[in-house]
Amino acid sequence: MTTYMGSPDASGRFGEFGGRFVPEALIPACLELEAAFKDAWADPSFHAEYEHTLKEFGGRPTPVTFCPRLSDALGVQVYLKREDLAHTGSHKINNVVGQALLTKRMGKPRMIAETGAGQHGVASATAAARLGLECTVYMGEIDTQRQSLNVFRMELLGAKVVPVTSGSRTLKDAVNEAMREWVTCVEDTHYCLGSVMGPHPFPWMVREFQSILGIEAAAQFQELQIGEPDYVVACVGGGSNAAGMFAGFANSSSQLVGVEAAGGSAVGFGTPGVLHGMRSLLIQSEVGQIEEAHSISAGLDYPGIGPEHAHLASSGRAKYYSANDEEVLEALQMLSRLEGIIPALETAHALAWVIREAGTLIPRGSKVLLNLSGRGDKDVAQVRDILRGAQ
Amino acid sequence: MTTLDIRLRELRDGGRKALVPYFLGGLDDEWLECVKAAAFAGADAIEIGVPFSDPIMDGKVIQEASLRALGRGTTLTSVLEGLHTLDIDVPLIVMTYFNIFHHHGLERSAIELHEAGVLGTIVPDLSLEEIAPWRTVSNEHDVASILMTALSTPPERAMQLAAETQGFAYAAARMAVTGVASDEGRGDLVVEKLRQASTVPIYVGIGITTPEQAAAACAFADGAIVGSALVQRLLDGEGPKGVEQFLGEMRSAINAVGR
Numbered sequence A: 001m002t003t004y005m006g007s008p009d010a011s012g013r014f015g016e017f018g019g020r021f022v023p024e025a026l027i028p029a030c031l032e033l034e035a036a037f038k039d040a041w042a043d044p045s046f047h048a049e050y051e052h053t054l055k056e057f058g059g060r061p062t063p064v065t066f067c068p069r070l071s072d073a074l075g076v077q078v079y080l081k082r083e084d085l086a087h088t089g090s091h092k093i094n095n096v097v098g099q100a101l102l103t104k105r106m107g108k109p110r111m112i113a114e115t116g117a118g119q120h121g122v123a124s125a126t127a128a129a130r131l132g133l134e135c136t137v138y139m140g141e142i143d144t145q146r147q148s149l150n151v152f153r154m155e156l157l158g159a160k161v162v163p164v165t166s167g168s169r170t171l172k173d174a175v176n177e178a179m180r181e182w183v184t185c186v187e188d189t190h191y192c193l194g195s196v197m198g199p200h201p202f203p204w205m206v207r208e209f210q211s212i213l214g215i216e217a218a219a220q221f222q223e224l225q226i227g228e229p230d231y232v233v234a235c236v237g238g239g240s241n242a243a244g245m246f247a248g249f250a251n252s253s254s255q256l257v258g259v260e261a262a263g264g265s266a267v268g269f270g271t272p273g274v275l276h277g278m279r280s281l282l283i284q285s286e287v288g289q290i291e292e293a294h295s296i297s298a299g300l301d302y303p304g305i306g307p308e309h310a311h312l313a314s315s316g317r318a319k320y321y322s323a324n325d326e327e328v329l330e331a332l333q334m335l336s337r338l339e340g341i342i343p344a345l346e347t348a349h350a351l352a353w354v355i356r357e358a359g360t361l362i363p364r365g366s367k368v369l370l371n372l373s374g375r376g377d378k379d380v381a382q383v384r385d386i387l388r389g390a391q
Numbered sequence B: 001m002t003t004l005d006i007r008l009r010e011l012r013d014g015g016r017k018a019l020v021p022y023f024l025g026g027l028d029d030e031w032l033e034c035v036k037a038a039a040f041a042g043a044d045a046i047e048i049g050v051p052f053s054d055p056i057m058d059g060k061v062i063q064e065a066s067l068r069a070l071g072r073g074t075t076l077t078s079v080l081e082g083l084h085t086l087d088i089d090v091p092l093i094v095m096t097y098f099n100i101f102h103h104h105g106l107e108r109s110a111i112e113l114h115e116a117g118v119l120g121t122i123v124p125d126l127s128l129e130e131i132a133p134w135r136t137v138s139n140e141h142d143v144a145s146i147l148m149t150a151l152s153t154p155p156e157r158a159m160q161l162a163a164e165t166q167g168f169a170y171a172a173a174r175m176a177v178t179g180v181a182s183d184e185g186r187g188d189l190v191v192e193k194l195r196q197a198s199t200v201p202i203y204v205g206i207g208i209t210t211p212e213q214a215a216a217a218c219a220f221a222d223g224a225i226v227g228s229a230l231v232q233r234l235l236d237g238e239g240p241k242g243v244e245q246f247l248g249e250m251r252s253a254i255n256a257v258g259r
Helices: A024-039 A044-056 A068-074 A092-104 A119-131 A139-146 A148-156 A171-185 A202-223 A240-247 A307-314 A323-337 A346-356 A378-388 B003-013 B031-040 B062-070 B077-086 B098-104 B106-115 B132-140 B155-165 B185-194 B211-220 B227-234 B239-257
Strands: A017-021 A064-066 A077-082 A109-116 A133-142 A158-164 A189-191 A230-237 A255-261 A271-275 A275-280 A318-325 A368-370 B020-023 B047-048 B092-095 B118-122 B144-146 B167-171 B200-205 B223-226
Touching: A017 A271, A017 A318, A024 A044, A024 A092, A024 A202, A024 B155, A044 A202, A044 B031, A064 A202, A068 A077, A068 A323, A077 A202, A092 A109, A092 A119, A092 A148, A092 A230, A092 A240, A109 A119, A109 A171, A119 A133, A133 A139, A133 A171, A139 A148, A139 A158, A139 B020, A148 A158, A148 A378, A158 A171, A171 A189, A202 A240, A202 A307, A202 A368, A230 A240, A230 A346, A240 A307, A240 A368, A255 A307, A255 A346, A255 B098, A271 B077, A271 B098, A275 A307, A307 A318, A318 A323, A318 A346, A318 B092, A318 B118, A323 A346, A323 A378, A323 B003, A323 B155, A346 A368, A346 A378, A368 B020, A368 B239, B003 B118, B003 B144, B020 B062, B020 B106, B020 B200, B020 B239, B031 B047, B031 B077, B031 B239, B062 B227, B077 B098, B106 B118, B106 B132, B132 B144, B155 B185, B155 B211, B185 B200, B185 B211, B211 B223, B211 B239, B227 B239
Parallel strands: A077 A368, A109 A133, A109 A189, A133 A158, A230 A255, A230 A368, A255 A318, B020 B047, B020 B223, B047 B092, B092 B118, B118 B144, B167 B200, B200 B223
Antiparallel strands: A017 A275, A064 A077, A271 A275
16 A cells, blocks of 8 residues: 655655755755754654643644534534644644744754745744744735734734745745845754745655644544544645645545645646745746736745645645635635634635535535634734625 | 866866856847847856746846846747857856756757757756756756855865866855845855865856956956846946946956966
8 A cells, every 4th residue: 555645755755746956055954954853853852842832832732623503504524623723823833833943953043934924924933932033034025915913913923024025025935035035044044934845854844843733633533433534625825734634644545635726726727847945836837937826815825835745636645626715705704604713714715615515526424624724813804805895 | 078168178277267247138138239248348158047937046136137037028948049149159158947947848958058059057946966857968968067066065065066067166155145245255165165176167156246356256266257246237227338348347357367
């Protein structure tokens, strides 16, 4: 039997995707990070500190919640892994706690990070504050406007936020700018990448740090004594929450489903290419220029996908679909009204797919475990404006 | 050895310090005239950038130039068509990001580069670990692969890079992306690491802004690369005349360093 979601090969590849495509100046830092991560991840005391921090500070474990009213409405049994209840309101805390601890372990006093919606930026600022690290966050100028409260949160947490004015002024260019900046300060600064993307070892390391949520969810689901979930569903931008979730079920019989934004569907519309240090599926023009993704949610505004997802897609182990902005807004309102949970716009993509496919692609009566990757508080002002505008 | 290896070694062995300007292909209607002006002003090799949407090794100047060129519909094909029309006896080197060749097809890229008279490539995001597929194909068509070495490169790795690079070794004078700078950086430290392992010519770049900085680099290296400082003049509309004047000053300053 093929096993899935193990370690990448020595070149950092998952199948034909991944690798390390970065300027020479950053290669030594990637090698140092790879060695440091391998060493830490094999060290029980590092695991203990990581798990203790996520429990005591991060609010883990997060529960699995059954959704009685939504299930009634859809005819499928919906369970949510509640990452919205983790500290800072999303799964992002799992990764940043891991990387911040690693930063300290490498003896570096400072982290930089990129952010789209601001979730990863806020989480990075939070972990940096907790561990006494300096933190600078690069955020596309358009996103700083869409998510101005998150900018203020990061500043409250003691981080510096740098608006990125180049290119599309969203997540893609925030990554570009963070990488350029990393070249100048690599000696004393760790780049705390927010998703399962970038050069090796980032896609693997971030997945490992996020796998805590999937492993937890698998154990919690088992306690319900209703067998394995038929579907395990998560939204995908770069794909960190999905990777963490899938890691708990990769070698089960559950169907894994990633849901992308219709305007940023790298599996749906992408072709193989090289960007941000990795070979993966990218949305690009006919001459290889990277195109801008478009989504209602800043967190899914990314024209690529993590290399392991590209591999899971090409090997058929996971399936990837997309949801459009309209379906997403509907889904967000439906979960709010029926279950008393306001999901993040990113998360609402996964939900929108379940709502759309319940009774069609998803047979009636199926057990669906959905990763509720983040809470929607950050999005309510935007959603209000859109819904009022639509009236 | 590639043709570029032979040409640049001859140049070095003849006692001439190399001046290597960078132009962004397709920047404006005059870009080919600017390349010719550089040849006239005494450039020994010329780098031609092919614009990419996400140039992570480039600072503000080349970013802006790239956006401008992309806005004019510039592609690898259009740049190579332009180069094809040039009649200058200065080695041409194309600098771009790997996705451009990856998307165009490695074999097809190598063939078309060769047909356009290009002798080498610099692909900053193609590391030593990842370069093999491109090098194999490009070398079949006599296109050299130039590798960069950074201040952060450990000595053993620098020796490997010196042994593997073709044409020349690109010594990055500072831990930064391309751009203008007020000091000359520490290219000397990188050159020292490279010299231990190879007799390949070594050129210093990244941040070289003034004729004085270029001359200072040529005191310990075999040549100097000037990119952003030149491209900024083109963004400011100085055109071929500005190129000739600026590179003329660079040339004089470098020649004054002597052998």
